[in-house]
Amino acid sequence: MKYSFLLFLILSxxxxxxxxxxxxxxxxxxxxxxxxxxxxxYRVYYKNRLIMHGKPIGLQVxxxxxxxxxxxxxETVTRSVDRTLRPTVPYRASEISENYNELSLDFxxxxxxxxxxxxxxxxxxxxxxxxxxxxIKEEKMGFxxxxxxxxxxxxxxxxxxxxxxxxxxxxxxDLKPNEKGSLPILWKWNNGPFLMYTETxxxxxxxxxxQTDGLGGYKAxxxxxxxxxxxxxxxxxxxxxxxxxxxxxxxxxxxxxRVFTIANSESELLGSHLPWLLASExxxxxxxxxxxxxxxxxxxxxxxxxxxxxxxxxNTQTYKYYIDFAAKNGLEYIxxxxxxxxxGDLTHVKDxxxxxxxxAYAKSKNVGIILWVVWRTLDKQFAEAFQQFSDWGITGIxxxxxxxxxxxxxxxxxxxxxxxxxxxxxVDFHGSHCPKGLQRTYPNVLTFEGVRGLEWNKxxxxxxxDHDVTLPFTRMLAGPMDYTPGAMENxxxxxxxxxxxxxxxxxxxxxxxxAKYVVFESPLQMLADEPTAYEKEPECxxxxxxxxxxxxxxxxxxxxxxxxxxxxxxKGDVWYVGGMxxxxxxxxxxxxxxxxxxxxxxxxxxxGENTRADGTNFEFFQETTITSTMKYVISMAEGGGWVAIIxxxxx
Numbered sequence: 115m116k117y118s119f120l121l122f123l124i125l126s127x128x129x130x131x132x133x134x135x136x137x138x139x140x141x142x143x144x145x146x147x148x149x150x151x152x153x154x155x156y157r158v159y160y161k162n163r164l165i166m167h168g169k170p171i172g173l174q175v176x177x178x179x180x181x182x183x184x185x186x187x188x189e190t191v192t193r194s195v196d197r198t199l200r201p202t203v204p205y206r207a208s209e210i211s212e213n214y215n216e217l218s219l220d221f222x223x224x225x226x227x228x229x230x231x232x233x234x235x236x237x238x239x240x241x242x243x244x245x246x247x248x249x250i251k252e253e254k255m256g257f258x259x260x261x262x263x264x265x266x267x268x269x270x271x272x273x274x275x276x277x278x279x280x281x282x283x284x285x286x287x288d289l290k291p292n293e294k295g296s297l298p299i300l301w302k303w304n305n306g307p308f309l310m311y312t313e314t315x316x317x318x319x320x321x322x323x324x325q326t327d328g329l330g331g332y333k334a335x336x337x338x339x340x341x342x343x344x345x346x347x348x349x350x351x352x353x354x355x356x357x358x359x360x361x362x363x364x365x366x367x368x369x370x371x372r373v374f375t376i377a378n379s380e381s382e383l384l385g386s387h388l389p390w391l392l393a394s395e396x397x398x399x400x401x402x403x404x405x406x407x408x409x410x411x412x413x414x415x416x417x418x419x420x421x422x423x424x425x426x427x428x429n430t431q432t433y434k435y436y437i438d439f440a441a442k443n444g445l446e447y448i449x450x451x452x453x454x455x456x457x458g459d460l461t462h463v464k465d466x467x468x469x470x471x472x473x474a475y476a477k478s479k480n481v482g483i484i485l486w487v488v489w490r491t492l493d494k495q496f497a498e499a500f501q502q503f504s505d506w507g508i509t510g511i512x513x514x515x516x517x518x519x520x521x522x523x524x525x526x527x528x529x530x531x532x533x534x535x536x537x538x539x540x541v542d543f544h545g546s547h548c549p550k551g552l553q554r555t556y557p558n559v560l561t562f563e564g565v566r567g568l569e570w571n572k573x574x575x576x577x578x579x580d581h582d583v584t585l586p587f588t589r590m591l592a593g594p595m596d597y598t599p600g601a602m603e604n605x606x607x608x609x610x611x612x613x614x615x616x617x618x619x620x621x622x623x624x625x626x627x628x629a630k631y632v633v634f635e636s637p638l639q640m641l642a643d644e645p646t647a648y649e650k651e652p653e654c655x656x657x658x659x660x661x662x663x664x665x666x667x668x669x670x671x672x673x674x675x676x677x678x679x680x681x682x683x684x685k686g687d688v689w690y691v692g693g694m695x696x697x698x699x700x701x702x703x704x705x706x707x708x709x710x711x712x713x714x715x716x717x718x719x720x721x722g723e724n725t726r727a728d729g730t731n732f733e734f735f736q737e738t739t740i741t742s743t744m745k746y747v748i749s750m751a752e753g754g755g756w757v758a759i760i761x762x763x764x765x
Contacts, residue, residue, distance in 0.1 A: 135190070137217045139231045144376055146236050148217065148229055152184055156229070158236065160307050160376055169256035169333065171227060173240060175248050181225040181240075182254060188219035188227075201390070202401045202557035205594050205637045208666040210387050224365075234386040235375040239315070244365025251359045255322070255372060256333035262287045263301040263309070266588050266675070270294050270323065273337040274353055276517055277547050278566040280581060281588045283676060291328030294335065297548065298592045299324060302675070308382075310375040312592045314389040316550035317528060319370060320360050321519035336360040337520040348458040349488045349515040361521045370550070380587060380673035384681075389592055393551025403538045404558050406637035406663045407446025409484065410436045414569055414598060415644035416616045422646070428453045429466040434475055439645035441479035443659040448476070449512055449542075449640075451486040460491055460499040473506055482509030484540065489516050493526065500533055510540030510558075519547050531556035542596060542638055549593025560638040565589050567597035568642055572618045575611050579622045579753035580676055580696040582630070587675045590635055599630035600642040600658070602651055606729035606753055608697075622694075623725050624732045625755035628654065631661045632692025632757060633681055639663040653734040657719060657757060661690060672702050678750070682708060689760040695750045704746045713763040714740040721751040729753075738763070 132151025138144065145159040153170030172182020196213045214232045226241030242248065265286050268279030277296045286301070298312035313322050320336040327333070338356035345351055371392040377383035412433075419426040419435060426432045436448045454469075456462035463469050476483050485508055492499055492513060503511065513530060516523055527543065531552055534541050541559045548564035565585065570577040589595055601620035604627055605611045611621050620627055631639060641648065641658060648655055667684040671691070678700045680693040689709065693702065715738050722731035740746075740760060748756045 133187075135217055137215060137229050137231045137236070139233045139236070140194075140196075140213050140215065141233045143233065144231055144236055146229060146231055148219070150185065150188060150219065154182055154185065154219070154227060156238070158374070164260055165303065165307070165309065165376075166260065167258045169258070169331075170254055171238070171240065172254040173225070173242070174251040174254070175242075176251070181223055181242070185221040185223060185225060188221045191218040191220075192216065199391070201554070202396060202398075203404060203406055203553070203560065203637050203664060204666065205406070205635050205664050206387070206668050210391065212391050228368075230392070232388060232391075234377065234382070235373065235388055237371045237373045237388065237392055239371045240369040242365055242367060242369075246365050247362060248365040249359050250361045250363065253322075253334055253336065253360070253369070256331065258331040259286055259301060259309070261303060262330060263303045265289065266300040266584065267293070267295045268299065268588070270296050273323070273519060274517055276545050277519075277564045278570070280566060280576060281584045286326075286330040287328075289326040289328065291326060293326045295324050295326075297322060297324070298588055300588050300675070306378050308375075308377045308380070310377075310383065310386075310588075310591055312373050312389055312548075313370045314373055314551035315368070315393045316370045316524055316552070317394070318361070318363050318521065318525050320521045320524060321547055321550065322370070337518070339521055345490070348491055351490055351518070353518070353520075363521070375591065380675060381670035383587055383591070384668075384670045384673065386591065389549065389551060390554050393554035396555055396557055398535055398557065401557060404540065404560075405446060406560060407639075408444075408658075408663060409447040409449050409638060409640050410440045410445050410645060411449050411451065411598060411640040411642050412436060413449075413451035413486075414572070414618065414640075414642040415647070418616070418644045420644070420646045427466075428464055430468045430472055433467070433472050436645060437472075437476050437479050437481050439648070440481045443648070443655060445481070445641065445659075447482045447484050447509060447638075449484045449486060451512070454485065457488070458491055460487060460495050461502060469506060473508065477507070484508065484510040484512055484542065486512045486514060489513050489526065489545075492530070496533075500537060503539065504537050508539070510534070510542065512542040512544055515545040516543070516547075517545055527552060528556075531559050534558055540638065544596065548589055548595070551593075553593055561594040561596040561636045563596045565595040565597055567595070568599055568601060568620060571601070571611075571613065571620055572615045573613050575608070575613060575621075577621060578608065578697070579626065579694075582622065582626070583679050583694050583696045584676045586633055586673070586679050594636045595634060596636055596638070596640070597630065597634050598640040598642045599627055599634060600640060601627050602643045602647040602654070602730070604729035606725055606727075606751065608753070622753035623721050623729045623751055623755055624654070625719050625721050625750070625757060626694055626753055627755065628657055628719055628757045629692035629694045629755035631658065632683055632690050633679055633694055637663050653719070656717070656734075657759065660759070669708055671704055678702070680704070687762060691756075691758040691760065693748065693750055693756040695752065695754045697752055699750055699752045699754060701747065701749045704748060706740065706744045706746055707742050709740070709742040709760065711742065713765065714760050715763045716740045717759045719757045720748065721754040721756070725751045725754060738765075
């Protein structure tokens with residue numbers, strides 16, 4: 115790691131007018147003016163264009179202590195960092211460049227502020243240095259955007275939410291006052307740039323939402339600390355009485371990074387790693403046991419198996435079939451979702467399931483078993499349940515139905531992540547918020563839901579193909595997402611889609627569905643449909659059995675928010691290309707210069723001629739004379755897709 119300390123320009127100083135500091139990105143395209151006077155505010159410029167005004171930063175501690183108000187003459191420290199990092203779980207790239215300039219301000223009151231400026235954007239966080247626990251009534255954070263940029267705003271009606279929102283495009287001024295949105299949120303000005311806001315490094319503190327003022331401005335709001343809750347069944351914990359503060363926490367700590375990704379284009383936007391870079395580094399000393407992979411999943415397809423000589427369902431024989439399917443097709447795991455235990459008691463396995471026999475069988479086939487659990491039951495039986503998991507030798511857990519982002523719940527996420535790391539268990543957080551950096555601190559946390567994913571087809575028609583090609587530029591930029599792709603029944607005409615809980619179908623074409631495995635990032639990636647459905651599709655399994663879930667390199671070949679996305683991802687010396695369209699078909703040209711020297715062979719799956727009438731229709735073929743000098747033209751139907759595997763030629 116290389117450090118060099120920079121002297122930042124102090125533009126002016128006056129006790130009344132304040133102090134002003136200029137912080138620039140290494141390429142000088144982004145400039146942040148930090149102004150310290152009666153409050154600390156900031157202004158952000160991109161290529162000398164003012165794009166946002168930051169409102170005063172601060173914390174209200176207790177009833178009267180207004181940290182950030184009338185703070186003068188801070189001590190300052192500056193530094194520059196330029197290094198290359200290698201993630202434990204490289205879901206997007208095996209090497210990530212980190213290059214930023216930093217300004218730190220420390221005030222006599224005990225307040226500290228850190229600002230960082232990257233080529234990809236900027237961020238800031240609050241620090242406090244008190245020797246006792248403090249009560250935080252609110253965090254002051256907000257900003258106003260210049261002009262009237264487009265916005266993809268995931269509206270929430272309550273803090274009690276799965277955060278599975280639809281990113282409907284509108285403009286800042288079209289949002290009504292007091293609308294509340296969960297993170298991340300994306301804006302775009304005419305002729306650029308893009309701005310994406312989220313948070314990361316969230317520990318023992320509530321998650322942030324943004325609230326609109328109806329005039330193009332936004333301010334932070336947080337769920338209050340809960341005094342009591344109202345429990346429904348085994349999973350729903352509804353907030354009842356709330357305290358008048360958002361957190362009680364250590365007074366000597368850092369707070370979450372407020373992350374603003376700035377990009378001139380969709381390609382630059384998708385290339386940013388800021389939420390991961392700003393998260394706390396892992397302290398785990400042993401990580402070799404953390405194995406990403408694909409999962410045969412039982413819940414979306416309702417444990418249906420066609421043409422078998424036994425009754426499928428929640429029983430040992432059905433799960434052995436899943437294990438055999440996973441072993442045959444190179445899938446690392448199966449999930450036993452809802453139903454394997456008596457709800458409310460993780461120690462009571464259903465009589466139809468012989469857990470020791472299943473685990474022994476899975477071990478003999480080199481397939482891991484991940485168990486679904488409701489968070490509240492796990493909390494109630496924490497020590498007993500985890501000891502049972504260790505005794506059984508399961509691979510990981512899928513924790514579900516949290517649906518809250520208050521301080522207590524955020525702390526429980528980390529408690530579970532740590533316990534699982536100590537016991538060498540993987541984690542899939544379902545019914546959750548989007549990633550907030552925990553996946554770097556605890557890399558055994560492989561994926562999060564917090565996304566409107568494939569399961570919505572079971573009860574709704576709201577999972578559109580336009581939504582699919584918006585997610586890579588919104589939710590996915592926060593981190594891995596457990597969208598759970600893999601439907602083998604595909605409806606290309608949205609007017610013909612019907613919700614069906616037991617026999618669900620996806621919107622879009624078969625190749626649209628296959629392309630999700632390249633476009634959507636999740637180190638733990640589901641195959642959502644029933645094994646017998648895949649066994650009828652050997653050409654699709656040629657792709658699904660080999661497509662990786664983590665990548666060494668990612669290139670954006672073509673992209674437009676809400677319209678289409680085309681990515682090339684490399685694993686070792688093999689390239690995987692995936693393209694998806696929204697409700698308008700696309701013809702695109704792929705520049706293959708990224709392949710480098712030599713001759714290549716390409717396996718291709720593309721929308722068939724009959725796709726508009728039959729969403730399952732596709733064509734598979736091989737190209738044997740591919741070189742890096744070629745421009746390869748592809749066509750995708752409405753809600754369509756295209757995937758390819760490109761390998762060095764053996765000839």
